Amino acid sequence: xxxxxxxxxxxxxxxxxxxxxxxxxxxxxxxxxxxxxxxxxxxxxxxxxxxxxxxxxxxxxxxxxxxxxxxxxxxxxxxxxxxxxxxxxxxxxxxxxxxxxxxxxxxxxxxxxxxxxxxxxxxxxxxxxxxxxxxxxxxxxxxxxxxxxxxxxxxxxxxxxxxxxxxxxxxxxxxxxxxxxxxxxxxxxxxxxxxxxxxxxxxxxxxxxxxxxxx
Amino acid sequence: xxxxxxxxxxxxxxxxxxxxxxxxxxxxxxxxxxxxxxxxxxxxxxxxxxxxxxxxxxxxxxxxxxxxxxxxxxxxxxxxxxxxxxxxxxxxxxxxxxxxxxxxxxxxxxxxxxxxxxxxxxxxxxxxxxxxxxxxxxxxxxxxxxxxxxxxxxxxxxxxxxxxxxxxxxxxxxxxxxxxxxxxxxxxxxxxxxxxxxxxxxxxxxxxxxxxxxxxxxxxxxxxxxxxxxxxxxxxxxxxxxxxxxxxxxxxxxxxxxxxxxxxxxxxxxxxxxxxxxxxxxxxxxxxxxxxxxxxxxxxxxxxxxxxxxxxxxxxxxxxxxxxxxxxxxxxxxxxxxxxxxxxxxxxxxxxxxxxxxxxxxxxxx
Numbered sequence: 030x031x032x033x034x035x036x037x038x039x040x041x042x043x044x045x046x047x048x049x050x051x052x053x054x055x056x057x058x059x060x061x062x063x064x065x066x067x068x069x070x071x072x073x074x075x076x077x078x079x080x081x082x083x084x085x086x087x088x089x090x091x092x093x094x095x096x097x098x099x100x101x102x103x104x105x106x107x108x109x110x111x112x113x114x115x116x117x118x119x120x121x122x123x124x125x126x127x128x129x130x131x132x133x134x135x136x137x138x139x140x141x142x143x144x145x146x147x148x149x150x151x152x153x154x155x156x157x158x159x160x161x162x163x164x165x166x167x168x169x170x171x172x173x174x175x176x177x178x179x180x181x182x183x184x185x186x187x188x189x190x191x192x193x194x195x196x197x198x199x200x201x202x203x204x205x206x207x208x209x210x211x212x213x214x215x216x217x218x219x220x221x222x223x224x225x226x227x228x229x230x231x232x233x234x235x236x237x238x239x240x241x242x243x244x
Numbered sequence: 245x246x247x248x249x250x251x252x253x254x255x256x257x258x259x260x261x262x263x264x265x266x267x268x269x270x271x272x273x274x275x276x277x278x279x280x281x282x283x284x285x286x287x288x289x290x291x292x293x294x295x296x297x298x299x300x301x302x303x304x305x306x307x308x309x310x311x312x313x314x315x316x317x318x319x320x321x322x323x324x325x326x327x328x329x330x331x332x333x334x335x336x337x338x339x340x341x342x343x344x345x346x347x348x349x350x351x352x353x354x355x356x357x358x359x360x361x362x363x364x365x366x367x368x369x370x371x372x373x374x375x376x377x378x379x380x381x382x383x384x385x386x387x388x389x390x391x392x393x394x395x396x397x398x399x400x401x402x403x404x405x406x407x408x409x410x411x412x413x414x415x416x417x418x419x420x421x422x423x424x425x426x427x428x429x430x431x432x433x434x435x436x437x438x439x440x441x442x443x444x445x446x447x448x449x450x451x452x453x454x455x456x457x458x459x460x461x462x463x464x465x466x467x468x469x470x471x472x473x474x475x476x477x478x479x480x481x482x483x484x485x486x487x488x489x490x491x492x493x494x495x496x497x498x499x500x501x502x503x504x505x506x507x508x509x510x511x512x513x514x515x516x517x518x519x520x521x522x523x524x525x526x527x528x529x530x531x532x533x534x535x536x537x538x539x540x541x542x543x544x545x546x547x548x549x550x551x552x553x554x555x556x557x558x559x560x561x562x563x564x565x566x567x568x569x570x571x572x573x574x575x576x577x578x579x580x581x582x583x584x585x586x587x588x589x590x591x592x593x594x595x596x597x598x599x600x601x602x603x604x605x606x607x608x609x610x
Contacts, residue, residue, distance in 0.1 A: 116607065136245055
């Protein structure tokens with residue numbers, strides 16, 4: 030379970046406060062779209078949920094446990110094992126193959142290379158980019174790169190997947206593909222229930238999300 | 245993250261970002277080559293100088309009974325030679341002239357030394373056997389002058405008043421630093437006679453002062469005025485001074501080269517960290533710990549540093565070979581190790597900087 034309680038965040042001490050004591054429980058097995066006007070902290074909320082930013086006040090609860098003030102090493106470990114990230118620009122390593130990018134979180138989680146690569150190939154196949162496993166990110170399309178990013182977010186089988194504007198740079202067809210991948214990751218197609226949170230201002234994503242959290 | 249996977253990541257990163265890799269490689273290679281060519285050459289020259297200063301000829305303590313008071317008894321000689329700071333030594337009598345006994349008193353004269361102690365300390369037997377009481381050994385030069393074809397026969401003291409002779413039982417060549425004996429004859433000094441001088445080859449020149457004091461203490465009754473001492477004490481002091489100066493110079497040069505090299509490696513690594521901030525931020529976001537990031541950056545620097553150390557050491561050795569002063573292997577391997585350590589230490593501050601940067605700020609900066 031992923032939840033926030035009385036959450037407030039400010040980038041600087043005494044600066045503008047975001048979320049104003051937000052309390053919300055994100056439903057496992059559902060895609061929750063976080064939306065709102067620009068500057069309201071959609072991406073920031075994702076980074077707080079992803080334990081990369083520490084809230085000014087309030088708590089981030091992951092499986093009933095308050096993890097928002099955990100030590101850096103603990104938060105890194107939680108990111109590697111329980112949280113998957115999909116960045117807006119896919120953020121794949123341009124110098125490595127697609128498969129190498131996909132297995133990266135699994136290596137940080139302590140998996141063996143063989144196990145990680147097998148899991149990575151399986152996910153790439155499920156997302157329709159298995160043939161691109163040994164290609165460089167520069168050799169795949171934007172839509173394919175974003176599906177690779179989804180595969181990377183899922184490689185350690187995390188309980189939470191956070192996606193920051195995952196369709197922001199994609200056309201409708203590719204956005205549909207990425208959204209379908211995220212829905213499948215949430216388990217809405219009958220698979221394992223995950224909490225998927227998508228920060229977006231894309232009406233198409235909002236239309237297809239299971240829940241919407243407006244900031 | 246598993247250690248070997250960190251190494252694999254470091255290798256992949258080093259291969260992917262070739263400019264900093266080549267720069268670190270060249271810097272470490274230059275550090276090693278420059279150190280070996282300058283400090284190594286100095287160390288080699290220092291070693292050669294030390295070898296020269298520490299040769300047997302520079303380690304001889306000679307104590308002579310100037311007035312012939314019988315102060316250097318065989319017991320004193322034995323005890324002096326037995327000191328822990330003594331490598332070897334003998335007691336000798338004042339040389340006398342001898343002639344070939346077969347030819348007679350008009351024959352060519354050569355000097356003969358009566359020796360107390362182990363003759364092997366001053367001579368290497370080349371033929372025959374070591375002499376006993378009343379016997380002698382000769383050098384090739386002495387045989388030529390005495391008119392002997394082989395080291396057999398007898399020699400007699402060149403005197404019309406004193407009758408003394410020795411059977412020749414072998415030939416020898418003198419050992420360093422007893423080259424004076426190359427022209428003559430050695431015979432075993434009578435056991436009951438006090439010696440005229442004591443020659444002690446010290447283990448090191450540094451031991452001159454203490455050995456000299458010990459030898460003087462052995463003489464009973466103490467009679468420093470009756471003794472003439474030739475000691476390498478001042479030579480030992482000079483040796484200390486010269487080696488101290490050279491070591492200080494070498495150390496300063498070594499620190500200078502390694503320090504400058506490490507600074508440049510740190511700058512290259514920091515630039516690489518700044519250029520790859522998005523890569524490092526992504527790694528942090530995906531679960532890499534700060535320790536993993538620090539290790540990755542340090543290993544990523546060490547990979548080309550290793551290649552550079554191998555290249556630089558080889559180049560340095562080839563260079564010093566051309567200059568004729570190859571430093572010892574301990575120095576070259578030590579230099580390579582120090583250069584690697586310097587590169588690793590230089591990579592730590594940029595690695596700490598990379599590990600402690602806010603990943604969100606890095607990821608959101610275009």
